[in-house]
Amino acid sequence: MFAKEFLRDINKTSLLQCIVFLLAMCLFFALNSSAFISPINLCNILTASSVIGLMAVGATFVIASGCIDLAAASIMALSSVTCAWAAQNLHYDGLALVGIAVATGALCGLTSGFLINFTKAPSFIITLGMLSISRALAFILTGGIPIYGLEERVTKIAEMQWFGLSLPALIMLGGMLVGYLLLTRTRFGAHSLLLGDSQAASEAMGLRVPLLRLAIFVLAGCFSGLAGFIFMARTNSGDPSAGMNYELTVITAVVLGGANLFGGRATIFGTLAGVLCLGVLQNGLNLMAISTFYQTLFIGIVLILASLLRRFGPNNG
Amino acid sequence: MFAKRALLFLCLFAGLMINVGAQAANRCVFVLPSLANPYWQTVKLGIEDAAKENEIEATVLSVVNDQAKEEFVNLCQTAISQNPDILVVCTTADSITLRCLHEAQNHHIKVGLLDTVISDAAIKKAGIKLSFSVGTDNVKLGEKAAQFVVSQNKLATPKILILEGVIGNTCNACRVSGFKQELTKKLPKAKIVNSVSAEWDRLKALNITADTLNRTPDLNFVFAANDTMALGAVEAIRLAKKNNQVMVVGVDGIADARKAITAGRLTASVAQFPYLIGKRSIELAKECLHGQCSQKDEKTPLLVLTKNVLESHRDPLLKYVR
Numbered sequence: 001m002f003a004k005e006f007l008r009d010i011n012k013t014s015l016l017q018c019i020v021f022l023l024a025m026c027l028f029f030a031l032n033s034s035a036f037i038s039p040i041n042l043c044n045i046l047t048a049s050s051v052i053g054l055m056a057v058g059a060t061f062v063i064a065s066g067c068i069d070l071a072a073a074s075i076m077a078l079s080s081v082t083c084a085w086a087a088q089n090l091h092y093d094g095l096a097l098v099g100i101a102v103a104t105g106a107l108c109g110l111t112s113g114f115l116i117n118f119t120k121a122p123s124f125i126i127t128l129g130m131l132s133i134s135r136a137l138a139f140i141l142t143g144g145i146p147i148y149g150l151e152e153r154v155t156k157i158a159e160m161q162w163f164g165l166s167l168p169a170l171i172m173l174g175g176m177l178v179g180y181l182l183l184t185r186t187r188f189g190a191h192s193l194l195l196g197d198s199q200a201a202s203e204a205m206g207l208r209v210p211l212l213r214l215a216i217f218v219l220a221g222c223f224s225g226l227a228g229f230i231f232m233a234r235t236n237s238g239d240p241s242a243g244m245n246y247e248l249t250v251i252t253a254v255v256l257g258g259a260n261l262f263g264g265r266a267t268i269f270g271t272l273a274g275v276l277c278l279g280v281l282q283n284g285l286n287l288m289a290i291s292t293f294y295q296t297l298f299i300g301i302v303l304i305l306a307s308l309l310r311r312f313g314p315n316n317g
Numbered sequence: 318m319f320a321k322r323a324l325l326f327l328c329l330f331a332g333l334m335i336n337v338g339a340q341a342a343n344r345c346v347f348v349l350p351s352l353a354n355p356y357w358q359t360v361k362l363g364i365e366d367a368a369k370e371n372e373i374e375a376t377v378l379s380v381v382n383d384q385a386k387e388e389f390v391n392l393c394q395t396a397i398s399q400n401p402d403i404l405v406v407c408t409t410a411d412s413i414t415l416r417c418l419h420e421a422q423n424h425h426i427k428v429g430l431l432d433t434v435i436s437d438a439a440i441k442k443a444g445i446k447l448s449f450s451v452g453t454d455n456v457k458l459g460e461k462a463a464q465f466v467v468s469q470n471k472l473a474t475p476k477i478l479i480l481e482g483v484i485g486n487t488c489n490a491c492r493v494s495g496f497k498q499e500l501t502k503k504l505p506k507a508k509i510v511n512s513v514s515a516e517w518d519r520l521k522a523l524n525i526t527a528d529t530l531n532r533t534p535d536l537n538f539v540f541a542a543n544d545t546m547a548l549g550a551v552e553a554i555r556l557a558k559k560n561n562q563v564m565v566v567g568v569d570g571i572a573d574a575r576k577a578i579t580a581g582r583l584t585a586s587v588a589q590f591p592y593l594i595g596k597r598s599i600e601l602a603k604e605c606l607h608g609q610c611s612q613k614d615e616k617t618p619l620l621v622l623t624k625n626v627l628e629s630h631r632d633p634l635l636k637y638v639r
Contacts (some may be wrong), residue, residue: 035532141352144358158552287531
């Protein structure tokens with residue numbers, strides 16, 4: 001089932017180029033650092049990519065529908081704050097905290113979606129506003145000081161492991177699976193892609209575009225909220241200044257995976273490959289102890305190389 | 318009728334302006350980096366408490382985003398337009414600070430520096446006459462962290478990871494260079510396994526530390542150029558179950574770091590007393606307003622906070638730890 005759709009995605013998008021690029025990077029880092037190929041390090045890459053990865057699932061739907069979500073990272077920070085607050089003051093743990101984080105994200109997503117529908121303004125502007133509002137709310141709730149030192153039962157979440165994979169990595173992969181099923185197995189996914197392809201055609205087909213857009217932003221908010229929960233568990237804190245500029249990393253990962261920034265084309269396989277590309281790159285450069293000046297240079301070169309590769313192959317979009 | 322109302326409005330407006338002008342006596346305006354950082358919030362607290370004590374009207378302006386340099390320029394112009402008696406500036410870029418001070422001086426406003434590292438030569442070249450300067454010696458701070466590492470080290474060649482802040486930030490550069498210089502001097506065989514920027518970011522610091530632990534499982538020390546990154550490193554070490562092997566030293570002595578030190582998670586933090594910096598800036602400004610500008614470059618003391626220091630409550634400097 002997966003293999004067939006994977007091959008279809010390879011034909012339809014520039015996913016193949018992204019995977020080739022990912023494998024080339026893996027080979028390069030494996031040759032240059034003996035620690036790179038170890039199972040622990042590969043799990044580390046997945047764990048380190050969990051926050052960006054979860055936000056990227058939501059962003060895939062937003063970008064597929066022809067919109068953009070600049071508020072993802074701020075919503076993640078706000079969710080980490082509300083979650084940490086509930087853990088510290090209400091002594092919640094486990095699923096209750098996940099619920100609070102997801103509800104915070106969903107509420108922010110709902111607000112963004114509603115405002116985009118109501119004002120008919122571009123999503124860029126509304127989510128830019130939401131970026132400021134959610135970041136400001138996080139600062140107001142905490143007075144600018146991170147909530148630190150959560151109870152052990154909360155921080156233990158980040159330590160849990162199954163099949164050698166950490167819980168944050170598993171949640172990220174689970175989120176990818178949910179995203180994949182939603183995008184490929186439901187009418188919601190098909191309609192999201194259609195909306196990104198042509199809003200006029202979607203309306204002509206009788207799709208309730210405002211409702212669909214609202215659902216997409218709520219979904220993206222939920223994933224950002226979940227990312228906030230992972231952030232809180234991993235860093236043992238609710239930090240209002242968490243994830244500054246992460247929204248650009250998220251968009252980069254989705255586009256690197258073959259999504260069309262103007263909508264109509266996106267795959268979860270591609271998003272996963274894009275997220276892993278960035279994760280592998282950062283991990284490999286850290287393992288090689290490359291200085292920060294050169295790290296920045298490498299990241300720039302690699303992103304441009306990845307874009308150049310997209311010119312070759314079955315789909316040169 | 319309209320002309321009468323307009324005249325009345327103008328008179329009221331003029332009265333208001335005169336009133337504002339009258340309030341402007343002994344006014345001190347501060348231009349600071351983003352208050353989203355607990356360190357700068359404590360500086361502000363020190364300024365406000367001392368301003369109340371010394372009966373000085375202090376206004377604190379701060380940028381939203383430290384990285385947006387032009388925001389500092391705009392804020393500086395806003396501060397100058399308020400025509401204060403003294404303008405005290407701290408920005409993240411030397412060129413902007415110098416420009417701001419120069420412009421204020423042209424408006425006959427006395428100028429001071431707060432927790433900013435600019436060479437005397439650069440200040441002289443820009444034609445600036447500083448009324449005072451108060452802050453931390455960031456090079457010394459890095460040295461102090463290195464001295465602590467040396468005092469705790471029991472190995473011939475300890476392996477050390479350095480987590481740097483945003484590249485281009487002067488404080489970060491001074492802390493890191495101070496640490497490296499002192500380490501080379503005192504422990505020449507120490508091996509710095511990586512010195513990389515985590516951009517003051519907790520999650521980035523966590524991921525870099527996890528990667529470094531993977532590559533160098535026998536890592537011994539982490540020096541982070543601020544406490545937020547140190548706390549990220551602490552979580553990576555906890556997840557790798559290497560709490561007993563790797564010591565983490567941060568900088569700032571913020572509340573979260575003190576909590577982590579007391580809980581035995583963080584080894585130490587070199588505190589730099591932001592409250593005292595804020596307090597002293599007002600006291601020096603007051604001296605200046607009374608015609609006794611010290612023109613001195615005052616450096617506030619540093620204290621290495623460890624579990625022992627925090628629990629014994631003996632050090633008199635602890636009263637300034639907020």
